[in-house]
Amino acid sequence: MQMDVYDHESYRISISNLMMLKMFHDRGINVKNFSTFIIHTQYNESASYEIFFDGLNQLFESIVHFDFGQIEEFEGLYGTSFTDEGSPEFIYCIHDPVFKKVLSGPHAQVFTDNVESIEFDEMNEGSLNILPDGSGIVYLADYSSFLHELVKGFLHLKDLAIRLNKQHERELKDGVSNQLFNRKSA
Amino acid sequence: MTFDISIFESQLEQFKSEPIKVNKDKGVSIVIEHIWMHSSTSEIDFDSFSLDDIEVAFDEMNSLPLHFDEGGEVFTCNHNNLFMILDVLSDICYKMTNFTNKRFVFEEDDLFL
Numbered sequence: 001m002q003m004d005v006y007d008h009e010s011y012r013i014s015i016s017n018l019m020m021l022k023m024f025h026d027r028g029i030n031v032k033n034f035s036t037f038i039i040h041t042q043y044n045e046s047a048s049y050e051i052f053f054d055g056l057n058q059l060f061e062s063i064v065h066f067d068f069g070q071i072e073e074f075e076g077l078y079g080t081s082f083t084d085e086g087s088p089e090f091i092y093c094i095h096d097p098v099f100k101k102v103l104s105g106p107h108a109q110v111f112t113d114n115v116e117s118i119e120f121d122e123m124n125e126g127s128l129n130i131l132p133d134g135s136g137i138v139y140l141a142d143y144s145s146f147l148h149e150l151v152k153g154f155l156h157l158k159d160l161a162i163r164l165n166k167q168h169e170r171e172l173k174d175g176v177s178n179q180l181f182n183r184k185s186a
Numbered sequence: 187m188t189f190d191i192s193i194f195e196s197q198l199e200q201f202k203s204e205p206i207k208v209n210k211d212k213g214v215s216i217v218i219e220h221i222w223m224h225s226s227t228s229e230i231d232f233d234s235f236s237l238d239d240i241e242v243a244f245d246e247m248n249s250l251p252l253h254f255d256e257g258g259e260v261f262t263c264n265h266n267n268l269f270m271i272l273d274v275l276s277d278i279c280y281k282m283t284n285f286t287n288k289r290f291v292f293e294e295d296d297l298f299l
Contacts, residue, residue: 001262012247021227026232034227038221
């Protein structure tokens, strides 16, 4: 049997879409009415983004998307530090109270270091940063093909923020102690 | 001639069947089928497979090409690939249920040299 590279690439992206649906399902989202996961690169790719945004909108307070023509709008809100070396093709800003909380707490640096150290595979060329106003994270990219990698990264950061926030709450209650003796209270 | 039940029973021992085992790759099979059959999202039971099962299917799809043709746009599929196996099996099932003439006859002019 033979296949052409367009069908093959379409199948690979479709499987990425299926992974997104599964990740969202495992987080408790009902994906029954989400878009079909099969796409074709030469006909209709929009399903990938529908699944991406439909899922993320249920897991984060808001996700705002800026494309190449809206860079000025983005710079108006967040300054030019991310774009002074060239404008990316698109930008995703993800806002959530857990991010605001961790970025205004004592573990902000741990979180920030983690955000900046995340690398996606070669199919997603972009960088992940903290928004200057501390309201969330921002992903700036020139090219993204397998969106499930981004979803995995964003969910990892949400889990990390929640963990650090809980740790801070424990420290407020029990006091910050020497790590050697830092056990959870019985 | 009398029928000896104990001899009959001991003779049957060799034909004893094992209980049906659930294949540990069941989740992978379900994912492969959803992808190849272009299932719609509402038909899928997302609890019947794990994320790792989808990763296996992803790797399978990535290793589907066996060799590319001259132009580099078309490739021959590896017939041992799980997607190809499913394709062949479902093709056979389709033919068994839909063809009235179920006897395979090798036509001389099918031989392509």
